[in-house]
Amino acid sequence: MIGELWRQEAIKLLSQKYPYLLMAVTVLLPVVRMLVLALTPPRSSLDVVSGPQLWAEGMEWSLRVMVFVVLVVGAMAFSQEFSLGTARTVLMLPVSRTAWLTAKLLWVAALTWSLLLACCALYAAIVAATVGWGDVAREGLVIYAAGTFWWHISLSIGLTAVFLLPVCAFALVLGLHFNSSGAAVGVAVLLGIVLESVSGLLDAGRYVFLFHLHRPVALVGKLGRGLPFTWETELTLGLATTLTWFALLMLWGWVRLVRMDITT
Amino acid sequence: MRAVADSGEILRVEGLSKRFGKFEALRSISFCVRRGETVGFLGRNGAGKSTTIKILCNLIRPSGGQAWLEGEPILGVHAVSHHRVLGAIVETPCFYPHLTGRKNLALVGRLAGVGGDRVEAMLAEVGLAERAGVPFGQFSLGMKQRLGLAAAFLHAPRLVILDEPTNGLDPVGQRQIRELIRALTREQGVGALLCSHLLDEVAELCDRALVLEQGQIIMDHPLAAQGDIDAVAARFEALAEADAAPIAATPPRAAGGAREEPAV
Numbered sequence: 001m002i003g004e005l006w007r008q009e010a011i012k013l014l015s016q017k018y019p020y021l022l023m024a025v026t027v028l029l030p031v032v033r034m035l036v037l038a039l040t041p042p043r044s045s046l047d048v049v050s051g052p053q054l055w056a057e058g059m060e061w062s063l064r065v066m067v068f069v070v071l072v073v074g075a076m077a078f079s080q081e082f083s084l085g086t087a088r089t090v091l092m093l094p095v096s097r098t099a100w101l102t103a104k105l106l107w108v109a110a111l112t113w114s115l116l117l118a119c120c121a122l123y124a125a126i127v128a129a130t131v132g133w134g135d136v137a138r139e140g141l142v143i144y145a146a147g148t149f150w151w152h153i154s155l156s157i158g159l160t161a162v163f164l165l166p167v168c169a170f171a172l173v174l175g176l177h178f179n180s181s182g183a184a185v186g187v188a189v190l191l192g193i194v195l196e197s198v199s200g201l202l203d204a205g206r207y208v209f210l211f212h213l214h215r216p217v218a219l220v221g222k223l224g225r226g227l228p229f230t231w232e233t234e235l236t237l238g239l240a241t242t243l244t245w246f247a248l249l250m251l252w253g254w255v256r257l258v259r260m261d262i263t264t
Numbered sequence: 265m266r267a268v269a270d271s272g273e274i275l276r277v278e279g280l281s282k283r284f285g286k287f288e289a290l291r292s293i294s295f296c297v298r299r300g301e302t303v304g305f306l307g308r309n310g311a312g313k314s315t316t317i318k319i320l321c322n323l324i325r326p327s328g329g330q331a332w333l334e335g336e337p338i339l340g341v342h343a344v345s346h347h348r349v350l351g352a353i354v355e356t357p358c359f360y361p362h363l364t365g366r367k368n369l370a371l372v373g374r375l376a377g378v379g380g381d382r383v384e385a386m387l388a389e390v391g392l393a394e395r396a397g398v399p400f401g402q403f404s405l406g407m408k409q410r411l412g413l414a415a416a417f418l419h420a421p422r423l424v425i426l427d428e429p430t431n432g433l434d435p436v437g438q439r440q441i442r443e444l445i446r447a448l449t450r451e452q453g454v455g456a457l458l459c460s461h462l463l464d465e466v467a468e469l470c471d472r473a474l475v476l477e478q479g480q481i482i483m484d485h486p487l488a489a490q491g492d493i494d495a496v497a498a499r500f501e502a503l504a505e506a507d508a509a510p511i512a513a514t515p516p517r518a519a520g521g522a523r524e525e526p527a528v
Contacts, residue, residue, distance in 0.1 A: 004374055004375060008374070008375070012360055012363070015360075015362055084361065085355075085356070085358030086358050086360060088323055088354055089357070089372070089415070091321075092321045092322075092323070092347060092350075093347055093372060094344045094345060094348050094376065094377075095347075261318075261323065261325060262324065263323075
């Protein structure tokens with residue numbers, strides 16, 4: 001049943017126009033930035049862009065937009081069903097509310113991860129076609145060789161995918177509180193901006209207990225600054241709190257959905 | 265839990281009640297529907313008809329009471345298996361506006377475990393075969409009601425709950441939908457609970473009438489002869505007169521909204 005519901009989520013979303021616009025902005029806007037950086041002749045040695053730097057630049061831009069795309073798609077997942085009245089149609093079929101919530105979460109997460117991988121692959125291809133991949137060196141010291149760089153990228157992208165999960169859950173839960181998809185999206189984006197700003201202002205000790213909205217960007221940004229991916233204590237705690245947030249948000253969403261009266 | 269005593273009953277409702285805050289929408293109502301029987305569920309606006317139907321479809325949670333479908337308790341958000349033998353239209357049928365009628369019905373069919381052949385057969389039966397390629401958002405109200413009926417009867421249910429299926433239709437549309445309901449229920453031997461405030465519709469389609477007033481069933485009357493519906497109509501007139509009495513006693517408003525003082 002969850003598989004069929006997941007499939008239907010895909011049909012419903014991909015038969016609309018707005019997701020394509022959002023995905024195009026997420027994927028293509030950073031491409032312009034990357035091409036400008038790669039094709040502009042450097043005026044000094046400081047302006048020379050390495051392959052990993054160029055890739056990370058694209059990913060950073062993309063992730064900033066991606067967080068908001070996830071918020072929009074996630075917030076609309078339930079609120080659109082309520083505003084159209086189709087929640088009634090679905091729940092009059094042999095569909096449990098738990099299965100419905102699970103399918104929506106899996107769909108939003110799959111869409112997010114697909115977008116993440118698509119950006120990752122596209123930007124890697126752009127780097128290969130422009131400045132090329134090579135060793136990452138600083139002041140003559142090789143930080144990581146071209147072969148090991150992919151390991152660092154994989155780790156940071158894998159962790160980024162995990163850190164995007166609570167964003168999906170946050171958006172889904174918000175959507176459960178609105179009968180209007182416009183209101184749900186508006187509030188989700190507004191809260192996203194506020195949370196990102198607030199968490200950026202906090203020191204590391206308090207930051208890990210907050211919602212990790214800009215963590216994905218920070219993970220990739222490190223690679224862009226020519227630093228190798230390293231596992232820090234803060235990251236372990238951040239990952240643990242992120243997963244706890246995810247579990248709590250999903251529990252909140254589940255309680256909300258199974259207790260709610262579908263009156264629209 | 266009370267089991268169904270009469271094996272001829274397909275639906276039994278016992279002590280169903282619902283409170284919305286301090287407002288008591290349903291006050292411990294009990295009734296049954298027998299196999300192949302069409303029961304008219306009559307009442308004025310706000311009597312509690314839609315609330316009862318939404319509870320039976322698990323869209324809203326009851327404050328008390330239970331319902332059994334073929335002897336199995338059905339109330340509770342985790343009970344979904346009975347939706348395989350229950351079909352329903354609740355208020356205006358809602359589907360995804362950007363998908364065609366055919367695609368919408370196919371989505372419903374897949375969740376109900378029904379194949380494409382049955383979808384096409386139902387589209388033909390409700391007279392939508394030729395217009396099923398049109399997006400649902402462009403459907404007229406009559407076409408929406410027809411698609412709703414197709415969805416309700418798609419999985420060959422043993423009980424259908426129809427909430428004002430001719431609401432908002434012109435006389436010709438009403439006639440067509442009634443003929444369709446008669447064909448689908450009588451010819452297939454499906455039990456039906458038909459919620460309506462149109463006495464002629466109930467007289468034409470139903471074997472029995474339940475009259476709901478202020479959350480209570482005040483009349484359970486067979487509809488075998490013309491005199492039977494007249495008795496139901498007389499009950500409605502009595503209710504209207506009871507309501508009209510205090511209104512008549514209220515002094516009329518003068519132009520500008522000021523209330524005229526009664527002459528002493």
